[in-house]
Amino acid sequence: MAMEKTFDARDAEARIYEAWDKAGAFKAGANKSRDETFTIMIPPPNVTGALHVGHAFNNTIQDILIRWHRMRGFDTLWQPGQDHAGIATQLMVEKELAKSGKKRTDFTRPEFLEKVWEWKGQYGATIINQLKRLGSTCDWSRNAFTMSGAPGAPAGEEGNFHDAVIKVFVDMYDKGLIYRGKRLVNWDPHFETAISDLEVENVEVAGHMWHFKYPLAGGETYTYVEKDEDGTVTFTEERDYISIATTRPETMLGDGAVAVHPDDARYAPIVGKLCEIPVGPKEHRRLIPIITDDYPDMNFGSGAVKITGAHDFNDYQVAKRGGLPMYRLMDTRGAMRDDGLSYADSALLAAEILAGKPFTETEVDAVNLVPDHLRGLDRFEARKAVVDEINAEGLAVMTRVTRKVKDDEGVESEITETVPYVEDKPIMQPFGDRSKVVIEPMLTDQWYVDAEKIVGPALNAVREGRTKIMPESGEKVYFHWLENIEPWCISRQLWWGHQIPVWYGLDLSAPNFKDDEGDGALDEVELFRLLTQGGMLHLGDVHHCAAEFDGVIAAFEGELADVPTPINHARIVEVDNRQAAIERFAESLAAYNVSQDPTKLVYPVWRDPDVLDTWFSSGLWPIGTLGWPEWDESTSKYFPTDVLVTGQDILFFWVARMMMMQLAVVDEVPFHTIYLHQLVRDEKGKKMSKTTGNVIDPLEIIDEYGADALRFTNASMASIGGVLKLSVDRIKGYRNFGTKIWNAARFAEMNEVFENYDPAVIPTPNATVNKWIIGETAKVLAEVDTAFAEYRFNDGANALYGFVWGKFCDWYVELSKPLFYDGDAATLAETRQTMGWVLDQALTLLHPIMPFITEELWGTVKPGRRLLAISDWPELSLDLVDADADREMNWVIDLIESIRSSRAEVHVPAGLKIPMVQVELDEAGKTAWANNEALIMKLARLDSLTPGPMPKGAITITVGGGTFALPLEGVIDIAEEKARLEKVLGKLSKELGGLRGRLKNPNFVASAPEEVVAEAQENLAAREEEEGKIKAALARLSEIG
């Protein structure tokens, strides 16, 4: 059956993918012929994810590497999987619930998690199916999931990942690498959880900068002086305040100080004095110190900055340096706090702290400096209220503005008035990428990895080259980040995730407790005192970490050892939360009181409700996917893996963390090469975004142009460190490339190549054309191997494009025609053998980039043979390049091009066959002509060649070692031909000038390498020969014209 004119990707792709699957092509070790492993871990897409162009690019690169290695016989594993994407997944499920008017909190945690698993079962495989459409040959039988094996996971989700995550947490905790602490985090008021920097989008929005007066305490005054660069005084004023600029007035309530730069002379007189926060009830107005710190920018605003340690990252650092208290003002929903002490008590305590009273974090956290009437207000409402109150009190910095007004009759006039100074100013505001609400820096208790302690090995691995980052600039970024690493916040206030394996208990230690009788046992009075004053309800909690509840029992028993009898014998039990623990403990004490039965006494503990950051689990991806900690040789042999292919943007968030964690846990680098690529952008280089409307959907592209076209485009863009600009035109071009090779195969089929060649035999032809294309094949293989080995996929793709289109289709197919149509039986046979073989090589080499069309053709050429995906990559020696054949073919091609070019320029009709005169030709040329006469005549559209002198009025054709003429007297325009030759001569003389200049320079001859000099000399000789011929031709034309 004759082949169709084009490849029907839509029809073929699914069929071919299924054939690969059936043949086991995806399985680890498919087509294995050696023991070396080659492993790539897929960067796990979110379980909520849908394929975008970035995934398509990323996975194309991985699949190319995987297919290339698999075909070369490596024990190859492409490990797929997904991460559980805490926030995103929870959001999806909450949205689903919202459809039926339900909220997450309408369910218990286990009930909700069951719904999440249901959702995952229903939609979680979306991106996997999309990756399949791209042709990705992951070993799907090993698909991993970062929540596999978690408590409550349904059938089919039993895996090791949960165990791995928990084990690592516990190990790191035991080694002192994980701790709990109160620090400033990015807080998402919608999801009510801490989020990572990665989940924060900084967007420039229109904002305001308010200017307020903070009056000096006790009505003090100072002389405020401004000077210009030369030190000349430009402004002097007696002030009783310091001017502060802020974009967030509502945070003023929590100010701990006003900071100025130590070099700022304007404020030097008042440093160390107190000023008043100009908001809040008059009777409790708080005083804060004016301190110095390097942070304030003297040239920005007034140069004085209010410091709110609990609600701003910069301020937090200043507050830490200055030992300032940090007062939290908001609750988890971003509303002004309505808990803790009353405002009056809070203000009082704050004043004591200012006066030098020592304070603990817990004490400070109970201080609620939100005035009673603002409590519970949303933060943006509170902002308005604060501004209004300050303005009303006249404590805003004022400015005079002139504006135009129209009176009732429409007459315009100008009025000048004094108004509060408020600048309109674009400000960078952080938004939650999922919730779209403004992120609030918030002081909360979280778990941290002490990254500084585990960063060393990760730095060394890259410094010592055990892991290489490409492009190299990535290494600089990596070093810079790791050298300045911050503690890593790993807790999240979500339900979906690995619950932190830490249990808390009430801190019963009572340093001031007095055992009245000194009998080491508690009586009722003592019990009551312990409960209320002993600290149980006031002090913090104690905690212990283990993989399971059973594992912490002993630790809590130890905790109780020095608590008075009989509590020290209490049974450790687990309850839901702190409140339940208090109640349960009280009940148990009451029961004991009545029964005096110590076995009734319990010490309740509760588990940390928080879960781990998804990145903590993804950090274990390399070993976790391979079954660690329960792995055996069948999977551990794939570790360390080989290459990580991922986006530059997650170098810190994921890559560096994998390095640190794998080194910390199994003491080995997770991969030897990290291939970083950029974000895929639109053709103009803009980020694709739904709002801009420039999103290219890879699935639509696959539908329209086929997966191969998209993959080839990706490969051709993949220069190291290259910018990825995706354009549909380009994709279309590579679809056309597929059609091109399809039709070359079709040509072969029409000439009965398929049934008349032996794929196992490297041809040994006689015809120069055949020898030549075999050499070109060997050359392109070498190019592709080098390119792939160096991760220069664009070079590989371009080499193949040039070979298939520029060499095979443009020349070899054309040149083979005379051999097919007019050749003798032997020529016909060797040409079929050659074409079949070369086509097979081309399909094989193209397969990693364009797997579908090549697989289809592979089966069409020789039906029923082993699938190309699991066939062997060729090994061809460059000895197959026949230098003589090469030289001869280049001469032939050069001649044909010269003739075509000349004909076109003097407007000889394309179809017209014309005679040619051989004016002079050396021996090599004569041989070349004789060997290739038929095809030169055909392709140059000649009808004869006769030796003879240069005819009058002819076009001159010059090639190496010869001159030909096309006698076209009467057909051509002499003047035009002269102009053509002059143009050629012009180009030549420019080149000659350069060459002569160089060769005349004694320094060049002396310093340049010999071969460069020799090349220049050869080049010069050839150009001079040509120049001579052209000049002669011009002279002859002048005789007649």
Next chain:
RNA sequence: GGGUGUAUAGCUCAGUGGUAGAGCACUUCGUUGACAUCGAAGGGGUCACAAGUUCGAACCUUGUUACGCCCA
């Protein structure tokens, strides 16, 4: 502000010291027995700017300008 890149044909980009390339677009011609998703021919570049190193610089060095990304 810190970090890190980029600047080459109209567009998108290759090009690691020997005198500039590809694809697309453009112009002209062409239904020549694989392919019009095609073929043939052609036009088009002070390699951002300046200085330096070198016999020789798109490439190395320094500075300038513009733009991008990441982090503040």
